Amino acid sequence: MKQYGLYIDGVWKNADQGAFFDVTNPANNEMVGQMADAGAKETRQAVDAAYRAFPDWSQKAAKERAVILERVYDKMIEQKEQMARLMTMEQGKPLAEAQGEVQYAADFFKWYAEEAKRIYGDTVPSSSPDKRIWVLRQPVGVTAAITPWNFPAAMITRKVAPALAAGCTMVVKPAEQTPLTAAFLMEIMDQAGVPAGVVNLVTGTHADIIGEALLEDKRVRKITFTGSTEVGKLLMRKAADTVKRISLELGGHAPFLVFEDADLKQAAREVLASKFRNAGQTCVCTNRVYVHHRIKEAFADILAQEVERLQVGEGLQEQVQIGPLIDEKALTKVERHVADAKEKGAKVVTGGTRITGKEWDGGCFYAPTVLLDTTQEMLVEQEETFGPVLPLHGFTEEEEAVTLANDTPYGLAAYLYTHDLARAIRVSEALEYGIVGVNDGMPSTAQAPFGGVKESGLGREGGKYGIEEYLETKYVSVSLK
């Protein structure tokens, strides 16, 4: 069993009162480890450390920072297996997905190790011969990251890697459900030679208190958050008091449009990849499938056959493709959504129940589900289900499908399947989303800009765009007179 303290100023320390909290496995409710339970005081100590470390780190040659980030990548790959196993135990996702996440998470270090060397400024022609206009890009300063449990490693590295590459320092507050992977990552960064104070870890069960301490501190110049829209709005309001820069990656309600010309098998493969990854617990997972009426029944049959083949179980077991949901609350939400859909007339094609019985005791398992003929009035089409439930909604006209797809406060990811090029271009341009997958249910990658519009968030993570969030622009005007 793992027991971790807080990682502050390059050392591991206990929380002030020596308090710990338990981290459990959602597949069986067994304890996986314990984590230090910090409050405001330890959070301020972490900010102190990040503040002290900033001048040295930001003034290092970019190449020097790049070498350290590259080493973090190497160490993550070396320890991929241990990290993935720990992640599966505390989060529940199948081991193969956890291994995939460690690779994806490490890729951000690789990418930003390279990007650190390409932070270019500008010189702008001035209006007079004896003036010069220089534009510098400088790190914003001390930053803070608050991250969720669904990607315990990648949601941290997607923030830490560009921040460190830009020359910022950071305090990380991971989700209370998955702090062990975060602590493991800190060990790796320590081994890779990230200097003391450059990255710090604060964990605890009182997210509001830790959040408050980070938000009210004037020295923290930027908050970057991935999580619910509700908490995102709260942080945005609080950030206003000290005018912090803010990046938000919030909830989504991804539509997947399947047109009548689609190859149904291939379209089903992409829908399944998008829907059932992480048991449906990602903010880019498909929430609603709009399928042309002519192919609706056939598509439902193909999906049902594939879904029934999915192996549900404890993530460390081989062959398992769907793990447990994160907790009982998540399970109850899925049950509520399915009950509501049934009540309002949707048909359960397959699944539709929680999985019970002796061997499943203590686990939060829900059968992968396909619902047919869902409507806009149903919760599944309004709220993020965050579970393995696939609602199918028929349409006739392209315009109707696009209008339905856009009729939501969210705007993170959307998908479509068609072989008609003109339609693919037309529809991807009309969808009010930050990410569009054309015949592609898995668009996330380190070098592309990830983020949403509307109430799905602000800012982009990944690629050359992600580092912008950690840079200020300074204009230097030089007179030669």
Ligand code: ADP
């Ligand atoms: P989810 O519903 O997926 O758990 P949350 O938005 O509640 O999403 O959680 C995402 C992250 O935000 C977690 O690290 C959580 O601890 C943190 N969090 C939750 N509430 C607050 C808050 N009031 N202030 C700061 N952070 C918070």
